[in-house]
Amino acid sequence: MRHYYNVIIIGGGISGTALLYELAEYTNLESVALFEKYPALAQINTNGRNNSQTLHCGDIETNYTFEKAKRVKQTAGMLSNYALKHGYAGRHIFKFPKMAIGVGEKEKEFIEKRFETFKSLYPYLELYTKEDLSRIEPKLTEGREEDIVAMGALDEYCAVDFGAIAETFVENAKKVMKGVCDIYLDTEVYQIEKLGDKFQLLTPKGKYFADYVVVDAGAHSLLQAHKMGYGKNYACLPIGGSFYYAPASILNSKVYTVQNDKLPFAAIHGDPDILAEGKTRFGPTALALPKLERYTESTYVEFFESLRPDRSVMKVFYDLLADDEIREYIFKNMMYEVPGIRKGLFLKEVKKIIPTLTERDIEFAEHVGGLRPQIIDKKEKKLLLGEAKIDTKEGIVFNMTPSPGATSCLGNAMKDVELIAEYLGCEFDEKRLRYELMDEEETLSGRYGIPGYAVSAV
Template sequence: MSNDIQKPYDVAIIGGGVTGTALLYVLSRYTNLQKLVLLDKYKELAQVNSHFNNNSQTLHFGDIETNYSLAKAREVKKAASFLAGYAEKYAKDAILLSHKMVLAVGDEEVSELERRYDEFREVFPNLKKIYRDEIFSLEPNVIKGRDLKQKVLALLSEKGYAINYQKIAISFAREALKQEKEIDIFLGRSAISVLRWDDWWKILTPDGEIFAKTIVVAAGPHSLIFAKSLGYGKELGILPVAGSFYKASNFLRGKVYTMQIKKLPFAAIHGDPNVNDPTETRFGPTAKVLPLLERHNWHTLPDFLETSVFTLCGVQSLFKIIIDKTIFWYVVKNLMFDVPWFGKRMFLKDAQKIVPAIKLTDLKYGIGLGGVRPQVVNTKQQKMEMGEAKIIGEGIIFDITPSPGASVCLDNARKNAIELGKFLKNYEFDEKKFLKDHKFEY
């Protein structure tokens, strides 16, 4: 099915994950655009990194993410609050609300967390500092079996949102379709290529052509393939970092994070109840490089090669990155997690930092759990891009990876809605109404 070039869509969105559907929702409800389309290659929405099995199921606010600077945490708090405000109104079934904490173990970590609390409590006034006895009352398994001489400290938030981002994406699409506008959602319809066509854009699909005035490609790492095909992002490459999880019985009541390494854009090992089954505790993620843009999908190997960092400049960049001692040992350690027999025992030590009494027999590898984080590498500057990766072209936007991921999908949609005003004539975006409707006090 093709649409008439004389009647193009105002905006076409490629990608039906939480990023793409958030934009569809915002454009349908808060702009004067009348004709929108979203397409995705899968037959259901949110089948890749937004699927509940493929991410940390966390709404990140920046309070317990210890690799964030104060400025970054302030920014993330504001951005994530929009999604919390939305979920409380329209998608309560996607939320599992509990407490969350970041745990410091040992003198050095405790001192660092004390300092961090003093710095961050102005931005997060509801963040509480708790010690051994109070930790035990909330999470007894975090204290049981722990050496009495070992110092522990935690920063606690009572608003620990576990989110099923797949349900959120479906909710965004549902709310968008309620608007009295011409909105099409084509599932099971892949975008083969994107071409400039006179003043508009043409998307080639197996079922015909789609014409649009502007395009937003919200297809994760695949967005970079489309960008490169149009001459954008030539200096960028994708290093797909796959996260895996172990699972156990209900050891934890809420989310328990450990201290993160500041140089790394990856989450530290944490434990939390599964959003779909609170009697199951997930521990992870581990991190390893895979030559795939989608976890468990070997058909994305050729796609990886199109975005790969394995060019001469890319390999030089990787070498420069990996010779950093912190990053080198992090990579080695995570590679060891996959070594048969030895890997599980090695991971056990990390899990015991959270739950000291957990045993090897308690842990089971989570088959099918975990997605891929598209870590962007700038081969010209020879460094990892630590924040969001977004490319803004002429009449087209490519969302490769938001930071810190799905948590900021609505704020990312807000930013894109503002940006689209530079491409479209007679365009109106009611940002004030958007901010009012998604107000949330954290």
């Protein structure tokens, strides 16, 4: 059994498997290994039951600035290109109508202005009036007195089974890797230690060694960093998200709502569920949970180890609770989890999307929804939004990737490939990667024979 590799990746979710694929496809490394503590890949947040199944392009996410939307569009395009190149259209990536709605005069004005700003970045975007929506998504207008508009598209790839995509990353990595590409399932890495110019990893199956290590272990990444003395200025605040189900006939589109800028979490949206046939999902809720995995009780202790509560952390909590809107939002989301009262309370939120919905139409989706590792910057005393990376410059990287981490997996992996190539001196065929996954001059219809679909990188 081999015990030494050029690169070892810890974590078999979409981030770790995306990196494995890029290293196998675009570098000349001799040996790469991936370690996953569960018996199968993609069992936590990458599992399709535990995320929104959305390819976040930045077109209907109203909390994204124009600059962030540019970046997200590029990385989303990489994932689309990968999926379509390998023939996964209709299997792992799907087309649905999608839109962001504005309800009432204030939100209507907001959507109309945003459409004018963002249509140059997303030429396919359209603006829909209430009359248009009555034809496209009649449930949005039935029983609605106030005005409503939406910006969106009717024929774009926007839904992804990220768990299935993670599986394909590993399958394709093993096919193209000219050297050794090993996968260790059911193998938890207990400890990482720097020994000279190598890293030693302790597992139940023995010791393994690597020149470079990337930790893509979700909320556990920061815990591993803390164990090695890195990232002490960061703390992890895990945010759980739950969903409610309604019949599939309720919605045929992904319908997002206007985000409150004060709130660091996604506004509730409705989506056809690509894994639960005959159901539409509404959510997610947002609830701080004292554990690192949503359905694993044994991670309570690890939560406190990664939170490392002190005055800086308490200051962040105080500032969040001191704001009336945020405080109301936090307590309201707590109530969405309480049996007996949660359906009625959540219904009030969902009726913004579908006014005629009743309590009989919705049910709490048991064991559906994941956990996002939001990072607290102790130095700045604030909650960070988006991905966080600890690059030690010493041959080990720790990645924490809340939403849109799954969408951005190939873009984030590319950053790590660049770091690895620089540190180890291996070849990285960046030109080919950019041509195959990012080239703005090429269309997928021309390159992969997929009609009418073009992806541009900004």
